[in-house]
Each structure stands twice: as C-alpha cells, then as structure tokens.
Amino acid sequence: xxxxxxxxxxxxxxxxxxxGLVDGFAKFKILYICKNxxxxxxxxxxxxxxxxxxLMDINMPIMNGIETTAALKEEYPQVKVLALxxxxxxxxxxxxxxxxxxxxxxxxxxxSILENALIEVQETGFYHTTDVTNLLLGxxxxxxxxxxxxxxxxxxxxxxxxxxxxxxxIAGDMFLSPKTIEGYRDSIFEKxxxxxRTGLVIYAIKNKIFTP
Amino acid sequence: xxxxxxxxxxxxxxxxxxxGLVDGFAKFKILYICKNxxxxxxxxxxxxxxxxxxLMDINMPIMNGIETTAALKEEYPQVKVLALxxxxxxxxxxxxxxxxxxxxxxxxxxxSILENALIEVQETGFYHTTDVTNLLLGxxxxxxxxxxxxxxxxxxxxxxxxxxxxxxxIAGDMFLSPKTIEGYRDSIFEKxxxxxRTGLVIYAIKNKIFTP
DNA sequence: TTTAAAAAGGGGCTTTTACCCCTTTTTAGA
DNA sequence: TCTAAAAAGGGGTAAAAGCCCCTTTTTAAA
Numbered sequence: 001x002x003x004x005x006x007x008x009x010x011x012x013x014x015x016x017x018x019x020g021l022v023d024g025f026a027k028f029k030i031l032y033i034c035k036n037x038x039x040x041x042x043x044x045x046x047x048x049x050x051x052x053x054x055l056m057d058i059n060m061p062i063m064n065g066i067e068t069t070a071a072l073k074e075e076y077p078q079v080k081v082l083a084l085x086x087x088x089x090x091x092x093x094x095x096x097x098x099x100x101x102x103x104x105x106x107x108x109x110x111x112s113i114l115e116n117a118l119i120e121v122q123e124t125g126f127y128h129t130t131d132v133t134n135l136l137l138g139x140x141x142x143x144x145x146x147x148x149x150x151x152x153x154x155x156x157x158x159x160x161x162x163x164x165x166x167x168x169x170i171a172g173d174m175f176l177s178p179k180t181i182e183g184y185r186d187s188i189f190e191k192x193x194x195x196x197r198t199g200l201v202i203y204a205i206k207n208k209i210f211t212p
Numbered sequence: 213x214x215x216x217x218x219x220x221x222x223x224x225x226x227x228x229x230x231x232g233l234v235d236g237f238a239k240f241k242i243l244y245i246c247k248n249x250x251x252x253x254x255x256x257x258x259x260x261x262x263x264x265x266x267l268m269d270i271n272m273p274i275m276n277g278i279e280t281t282a283a284l285k286e287e288y289p290q291v292k293v294l295a296l297x298x299x300x301x302x303x304x305x306x307x308x309x310x311x312x313x314x315x316x317x318x319x320x321x322x323x324s325i326l327e328n329a330l331i332e333v334q335e336t337g338f339y340h341t342t343d344v345t346n347l348l349l350g351x352x353x354x355x356x357x358x359x360x361x362x363x364x365x366x367x368x369x370x371x372x373x374x375x376x377x378x379x380x381x382i383a384g385d386m387f388l389s390p391k392t393i394e395g396y397r398d399s400i401f402e403k404x405x406x407x408x409r410t411g412l413v414i415y416a417i418k419n420k421i422f423t424p
Numbered sequence: 425t426t427t428a429a430a431a432a433g434g435g436g437c438t439t440t441t442a443c444c445c446c447t448t449t450t451t452a453g454a
Numbered sequence: 455t456c457t458a459a460a461a462a463g464g465g466g467t468a469a470a471a472g473c474c475c476c477t478t479t480t481t482a483a484a
Contacts, residue, residue, distance in 0.1 A: 011298065011319040013326060017229030020236065086223065107223040114225060153431085164411040166470065179433045186473070196440085197471075199376040201413045205424045212418045365461085378440065391463045398443070408442075408470085 003122050004031040004051040008040050008068065009084070010060045018055065025115045027122070028053075036060045037068030050076060053121060058085040058096060066092075066099045073100035080121050090135055097136070103127035150188070155209055157184045162201050162210040215334050216243040216263040220252050220280065221296070222272045230267065237327045239334070240265075248272045249280030262288060265333060270297040270308060278304075278311050285312035292333050302347055309348070315339035362400070367421055369396045374413050374422040 005028050009015040012035070019030045031051045034040040037060060043049045054072065058065035069081045083101040085092075086108070093104055102121050105114065106129075113129075120127035128136070150158070153174075160170040167185065171178040185200075194200050204210040217240050221227040224247070231242045243263045246252040249272060255261045266284065270277035281293045295313040298320070299305070305316055314333050317326065318341075325341075332339035340348070362370070365386075372382040379397065383390040397412075406412050416422040 013233075013296075013317075013319045013321050013323065014226055014229065016323040017226065017233045020232045021225075021229045024232065084225075105225075107225045109225050111225065111228040151431095162410065162414060164407040168470085177433050179435090180431080182472080183432070183434095185471085189472085195376040195472090197410055198374065198413055201410055202374060202424050205417060212414050363461095380440085389463050391465090392461080394442080395462070395464095397441085401442080 002029040003027055003053065003118075004029060005053045005055055005118065006031050006034065006040065006043075006049075006051040007055045008034045008037060008060070008065070009055070009057040010035050011057075021111055021114065022055070022118070025118065028115075028118055037063030037065065037071070040068060041071060044072075044076060050079060053080045053082055053118060056081050056083050056101070058083060058092065066095050069096060069099040069101050080125070082117060082121050082127070093132060093135060097132075104132045105129070106131075150191075150209075154184055154188055157181060158188070158200065158204045158209050161185070161197060162204050162212075214241040215239055215265065215330075216241060217265045217267055217330065218243050218246065218252065218255075218261075218263040219267045220246045220249060220272070220277070221267070221269040222247050223269075233323055233326065234267070234330070237330065240327075240330055249275030249277065249283070252280060253283060256288060262291060265292045265294055265330060268293050268295050268313070270295060270299050270304065278307050281308060281311040281313050292337070294329060294333050294339070305344060305347060309344075316344045317341070318343075362403075362421075366396055366400055369393060370400070370412065370416045370421050373397070373409060374416050374424075 005022050007015045007018055007022075007030065009018065015033045015035075019033055022028050022030050031049065032043065034043060040054070041063075056065045056069060060068075065083060065085070069083070072079055072081060077100075081101045081103075083093075083096045083104045084107060085096075085104070086106065096104060103117055103126055105117055105127075109129075117127040156174065157170065160173060165173070167181045168178045171181040174181070185197075188194070188200065189196075192200070192203055194203060201210070205212060217234050219227045219230055219234075219242065221230070227245045227247075231245055234240050234242050243261065244255065246255060252266070253275075268277045268281060272280075277295060277297070281295070284291055284293060293313045293315075295305075295308045295316045296319060297304075297308075297316070298318065308316060315329055315338055317329055317339075321341075329339040368386065369382065372385060377385070379393045380390045383393040386393065397409075400406070400412065401408075404412070404415055406415060413422070417424060
C-alpha cells in the first residue's frame, strides 16, 4: 500500500510535473492536486480525500501555505505537511514551522531529496535539511527582539503613507483628524526607529505591508 | 526519432520534474538540464549537445534567460527557445521575445499545453498563447511613450533618495551642492510626473532602480 | 464600578520639501 | 571655433513633514 500525497501549488505546470515525480516514487502516490489552500480545505471535507502527506507551497493566492497549514493542524492534525518553497527568508520558514509544518524543502533540491523527505516525514514524523536545522537553532539564541506589533489602524495608515498623498489627504481617506494621523506617524517612527516617511516606505515594502 | 529538449532552470526540483514530464511526451526527449545560462553556453560547445529546443526560465542567477536567449540567437540560431516563466510583466515578456524566443509560456499552464507548445515550436517555428498574442498586438499600438531616459547621475541620486537621508546629506555624499540635488529632484519629478519623494521611492522600486 | 491605558485630537514650533524663476559653468555638436 | 544645450548652483517662499508637549474620549481590565 502506497502513502497518499496531495500537492497544493498554484503553478499548474509545476504541480503536474511534481505529480509525475512523486508517482514515480515506490512508496507514494498522488491523490489529487489543489491550486490553493481554500480548494484543499473544501476537498478535505470528504474523508476519502484525506491524505497522509500534503506537499504545500507557501506563496499562493487566495489562501497561502501558512494559513492553510495552521487550519490543517487544527482540523486534521494527523495529516503531515511538508512545505515546499523558493522562499529562503528566515521569518517565513519559522512562521511555516510554527504553523505546524513537519518539514521545509527548498524548490532548489534534487528529486531524490524530495523522496527522502517524504519517507522521513511519513515514518519519523519530521524532516529537515541541515540548513533549516541550523536556522532553528539560531532562532533559539538570545535574539534581539524586533517583533514590533503594529495595530490594524497603523498598518492601514502605512499603506496610505506609501502613496503620494499628504498626511492631510490620508486623514480624509481614513476619516480621522490630521492630528491623529500625525500621532500614528510619530508613534510608528518611534517604534520602528525611523527618521522620516521615506524610511517608512522602505520598511513597509521590506516587510510586505505594502507591495509596489 | 524524438526531438531533443534542453531545460535551463535554476530550481532543480522543477527542472527534474519538468524533465520527467517532457520525457513522457511522444515526440520529445530531454538531452540534459542546466542550472543557468552560463552552464548552457559551456555545454553547447560540444556539437553533440545542441538540442532542437531549449526550455528557458527567465529569472536565473549568473546569466538570466534574456541574456542567454540573445547569445543563443547569435551563435546557434537554429535552436528554438521556448520561454517559461512566472513573470507576467509586459516589459519582460517583450524583452524575451525581442531577444529571440519563439514562444512564451507561463508556469501556470497545463502539461498538455506545454506539449502542444513544444510541437508547435518545433513544427511551425513559433507558439504563443492568446494572452501573449494580445500583448504583442498591444505593443504595436500608438503606445504612450513612457520610456523616460534617466541619466547616470540622476539614477545615482534616486538611489540616495530611497534612504532616510535629507537632500542636504545626499548632496554631501554626492559631492554636489544641495541646490543641484534639488535641481535633479525637480527635473525627475517633472519627467516622471511625481508629486513628492514618496512617489519617487515607489517608482524607483517598481522600476528596479533601487531594491529594498 | 472604578481606573488605567490606549486611541483620538490638538497647539505651536523648526526643519525639510517642493516649486517658483534666475545665473554661471561645462560639454558637445554644427 | 562658435554656439546651444545641459549641468551645476542659487534665492526666495509656501506647504508639508517632523517633533515637542498637552487634553479629551474611548476601551478594557481589575
């Protein structure tokens, strides 16, 4: 009996190609393919559709890999998630692992490593490359706490600040007094150690609050 | 006799998966796989390594798809290039086609479309989805000329403007008078139709003058 | 129900930006 | 070599941004 695998990946060509790859592995077979997290959750409502492993991409429209993995952990904890992404950013990887992924593979790996990862995840419950292991160890270190919490209203303001609008105009758009907006700005500058609006725009883009 | 295909793609997993896919097609076989354009050019020096078609990714380190396609067109014009990318931006697609690609496929397509594209490219010399065809037609239209030419010194200034520095500080760094810097700013705002520095920062990032 | 703190709004001030219009110097083309 | 451009520099001004310190209102928690 082969273990069943579901692929969740928005690029159809890649998912179909991967599907062929996995079907070629001795111990695994593809159950079906989804284009995003929402589709997966819908499919899983039928118990016949619950696989052993989900091969999950992170960057997807509609419902991304992190949200989907978290939802999966809630409702179907027995399903093992193996993350598969081009994303090498530490934060993203940690988010995915915290959401409950059992392993993290970069798309830039050999197929034999994929097969190995699937076997490990199925049989021992987890798989990590040395890269990711080192990252995990690093994340346990003292670590300067730069997890600044920005409130919803502040995030909304930041998006407006990434346009050519003046603060007065932003105030109008957000139905707030210009002075309130200036208050947001000042406290954000303080929290994030910024000097001016240019710095804020760069911060917003780096942290994906705003996408140009 | 099957037609030979070479895959040039930096993500090994995708290239291996694609390889399996193409080998499954009746009329095609994979000759070998390369991780970037440079590797391909090295390999091609041996005449046995010259394929009928190259499946080329655009975003690659070391030597990207556009450069590689241009080089290929120079030295091996008989080799047909089929571009394969996630990039949907009009400019990029046009650049690739101008470099000599015979077709452009988004990674978000069915494998049957890939097979079809390979057949078309091999037998008729080109293949384009309706999307790309429309784009081509659009690019022939009157077209508002937005190819603004920015001088080297201006580009340098823009990079500085994407920091928290004041114009006075930028002037210091560029060994120019603050008034000259303001002159740069004013003429750039004029040319690019911008209202303020925030707009300039967004423009710079969108156009890859500055990468955050 | 009291209380503390967060959110919203404001006054007054300095610096920086942005936008005029103008001169001198440098560069390159006819 | 002349000449017409860019490039570089400048003065003045109004608006916007940034930075204090302060009050009122709302929210949540004890």
